[in-house]
Amino acid sequence: MSAEPAQKGLNAQLIKVWMTWGTRFLPFADVASPELPLSRLLRLSLIQVSVGMSLVLLVGTLNRVMIVELGVPATLVGIMLALPLLAAPFRALIGHKSDTHKSALGWRRVPYIYLGTMIQFGGLAIMPFALLVLAGAQEAYDERIWLGQPAAALAFLLVGAGIHTTQTVGLALATDLTEAEQQPNVVGLMYVMLLVGSIAASLFFGWALGDFSQGRLIQVIQGSAVITIILNFTALWKQEARIPHYRRTEPATPDPTFRESWNLFIGKEKTVLRLLAVGLGTLAFSMSDIVLEPYGGEVLKLGVGTTTLLSALMAGGSLMGFVYASHVLSLGADPFRMASLGAIIGLPAYGLIIFAAGSDTPELFTLGVLLAGIGTGLFGHGTLTATMQLAPKGQVGIAMGAWGAVQATSQGVGATIGGVIRDLAKGVDTGLPMPAGAGGYGLIFGLELAFMLCTLAAMWPLLNRDTQN
Numbered sequence: 001m002s003a004e005p006a007q008k009g010l011n012a013q014l015i016k017v018w019m020t021w022g023t024r025f026l027p028f029a030d031v032a033s034p035e036l037p038l039s040r041l042l043r044l045s046l047i048q049v050s051v052g053m054s055l056v057l058l059v060g061t062l063n064r065v066m067i068v069e070l071g072v073p074a075t076l077v078g079i080m081l082a083l084p085l086l087a088a089p090f091r092a093l094i095g096h097k098s099d100t101h102k103s104a105l106g107w108r109r110v111p112y113i114y115l116g117t118m119i120q121f122g123g124l125a126i127m128p129f130a131l132l133v134l135a136g137a138q139e140a141y142d143e144r145i146w147l148g149q150p151a152a153a154l155a156f157l158l159v160g161a162g163i164h165t166t167q168t169v170g171l172a173l174a175t176d177l178t179e180a181e182q183q184p185n186v187v188g189l190m191y192v193m194l195l196v197g198s199i200a201a202s203l204f205f206g207w208a209l210g211d212f213s214q215g216r217l218i219q220v221i222q223g224s225a226v227i228t229i230i231l232n233f234t235a236l237w238k239q240e241a242r243i244p245h246y247r248r249t250e251p252a253t254p255d256p257t258f259r260e261s262w263n264l265f266i267g268k269e270k271t272v273l274r275l276l277a278v279g280l281g282t283l284a285f286s287m288s289d290i291v292l293e294p295y296g297g298e299v300l301k302l303g304v305g306t307t308t309l310l311s312a313l314m315a316g317g318s319l320m321g322f323v324y325a326s327h328v329l330s331l332g333a334d335p336f337r338m339a340s341l342g343a344i345i346g347l348p349a350y351g352l353i354i355f356a357a358g359s360d361t362p363e364l365f366t367l368g369v370l371l372a373g374i375g376t377g378l379f380g381h382g383t384l385t386a387t388m389q390l391a392p393k394g395q396v397g398i399a400m401g402a403w404g405a406v407q408a409t410s411q412g413v414g415a416t417i418g419g420v421i422r423d424l425a426k427g428v429d430t431g432l433p434m435p436a437g438a439g440g441y442g443l444i445f446g447l448e449l450a451f452m453l454c455t456l457a458a459m460w461p462l463l464n465r466d467t468q469n
Helices: 003-025 038-044 046-069 074-100 110-140 145-176 180-208 214-236 245-249 258-266 271-286 292-298 304-330 335-359 362-390 396-424 439-468
Strands: none
Touching (some): 038 046, 038 145, 038 180, 046 074, 046 110, 046 145, 046 180, 046 292, 046 304, 074 110, 074 258, 074 396, 110 214, 145 180, 145 396, 180 304, 180 362, 258 271, 258 396, 271 335, 271 362, 271 439, 292 304, 304 335, 335 362, 335 439, 362 396, 396 439
C-alpha cells in the first residue's frame, strides 16, 4: 500500500518536470494550448511521418536497390523518381481547392487527405511487382519491358500524387487548428515529424533489407502501404470539425478563384526572386539524391544496410539544422540569412563527399553527408519561413503550396539530372581525386557546388533588402 503513494508522487514529479522543462527544450513543444494539446498535434503529425517513410523508400532505399541489386539503369531510375514531380506544380491548386471545398459531410480538408492516402496506398501496393517485372525485362531484354516500365511509372506517379496531396492539405489543416501567431511553429513541428519519420523508416528499411531478397522487398514495400493507411487514418480522427448544414447553405461572398489568389501572392515584391532562390538551392541539394547511396555502394564498397543508413544520417542532420533554425528564427533572425548559411555549409559538405573516394576514408563521406543534411535543414526552414511571412492575409495555404511546388519540382529535376549524368559520364575523367569509373559521380557533386554558389548569388539582393528594412 505504501508503494502506491510513492508511485503517485513520482508521477507528479515527472509531470512537473515535463511542464517546466519540456516546452523549453523540446522543439515546438510550446505550440500546444488547452484547446489544442500537444498529443493532438503529434497525432496529426502522423501524416508527415507517413510522408517521410514514403520519401525515404523512394529516394533512399529503392534507388540503391533498383540500380545495384536489380540492375536498372540509373537514367531510368532517375526518370521514375521524377514522375511523382508531375503532381508537384498542382500543390498550390490542391491547397486552394481544400480552402474552398464544400462537402456534404461538412469537411473541407479531410476528403482530400483521404483521397491522397488511398492514391498513395495504391501506388505502394503495385510497386514491388512492377519493379521485379521491370528488372527481369532489363536482364532478358524481352517483351516484359512493355509491361514493367508503364506499371512502374504508374506506381511512382500514384505514390507521388498521394504524397503531394496529403502533405499539402495536412499542413493546411494544421494551420486551421491553431491561432495565427502559432501557425509557423506548428508547420515547423510538422516538418520535424517528417524528419523523425524519415529517420525511423531509414533504420527499419536498413534492418529489413540487410539480407536482401525479392520476397523481402515485396514485404517491405507493401507493409509500408498498410502502415500509411493506419498512420493517416489515425492522424485524422476527430481533427477537423464539421461545418453545420445550415451554414453551408447560407448565402456567402464568393470565394476567390485560384487565379485571383495566385495573382495576389505572386504580385508581392521580389516573390519571384525568392522562389527562384528556393529552386536553385533545392536543385543544389537534390542532384545527388538518387546517386548518393549507389556512390557509397559502388565506389566506397558499402553494403545495402550501411548505405540505407545514410538516409537516416541525412535526415538526422536536417533535423539538427531545422531545430537550430527554429530557435534562431524565433528570436527574430532573417530567414534568408539562415537559408544562405545552409548553402554555405553545403560547399564543404559536397567537397568532403568528393574527396572521400580519393582518400579511401569513409569517415569523410559520413561527415559530408551529415553536413549536407544540416545545410538542407537550414535552407529549407529559412525559405519556408520567408515564404510564409510574404503570404497575404488568408493565403497561407497557397504560399505553402507554391513553396512546396517549387521545392518538389526542383528535387525531381535534380534527381533526373543526377541519374542521367551518372550514366553518361561514368567513365569520364573529371580531374578530381576519384577512382576510375567514378567520374560521373564527381561531376554531379561538382555541379552541386556550382549551384550552391548560384543560390548564394540569387539570395544576395534579398539579404541587402532585408538588411535595409
